[in-house]
Amino acid sequence: MYRLGALLALCLALLMPATVQASTIEVTINSINTEGIGESIGTISARDTDQGLVIIPELSGLSEGEHGFHLHAGDQCAPQTNSEGASIAGLAALGHWDPDQTNTHLGPFGNGHRGDLSRLVVDRDGNTTTSVVAPRLKASDLRGRALVVHAGGDTYSDTPPLGGGGARIACGVGS
Template sequence: MRLDALTRVATASLLLVAVSSHANESRDVEMHSVSAEGVGESIGTITLEDTDHGLLLTPDLSGIAPGVHGFHVHQEASCEPGENDSGDMAAALQAGGHYDPEDTGRHEGPYSEGHLGDLPVLIVDDDETATLPVLAPRLSLDDMNGRSLMIHAGGDNYSDDPEPLGGGGGRMACGVVES
């Protein structure tokens, strides 16, 4: 996905102005590549920060395929592989499913009434870096304790149709949120 540099800077600037009013605390989450064999090398960090308008997530990541990627909060604080229903090992399966404290069972995106694990998509530039902040208006830093952040190989349509959980596909990067 190609982003015009001016549009990217303007979007990031507007987002930062909109949410920067009273950030109290922040937390850095180290993100790692993940595979069925385990947790790999660091690909950078995502800074979590409370704002008056929700949780601001600011990535500083590299080495990710360019494009749009599904981005979610997962239930468990683990990035370890696990055995899937077919008996095969799968990347970061110990992170569990998307964070859904109200048991909605619905994937409807970060601005709707579905589960709270839905974050805005992560945009990776042509140089394989992600630095554009995203805002999760229904989350706070307190919600993140004991969770993990997950980046998926594909995009996210914020729906369970035509594919469950937005169609993001495999888990490719993960980070545990330390308390």
């Protein structure tokens, strides 16, 4: 009788779909400038959901307003020298992550590159805690790639270049 019960339990376990655990990741975000990587300004937590990747920022010390927010292809946040010899904050993060090689910026809900994330909105006290959704990303996409916060908003278009977000002001790499 015991063996029959155990066999029945095993059969039911094999027939039932496995419970899928949502993957999560936390990334420390640091201020950056042309001289290097500065202090932590907070964290970004991200978790997989049935709607895509939910990203929860807990950042402070930013200027009030909208800030472009992108997943970049590089795995570093350091400054680098551009072709004109100028030091650029966070240039080691490389360009926006574009695994499908679309070479276009259409926002987080468009079919352009997958590095476009929803703008971060910062309150008058310099904080942002409003969650954003990236429907075409998973938490695993953040591993080994830089998350970059830009000085200005983002148009999600190719004009002005890179959506007009401006200078890179904060960065962290998923691990």
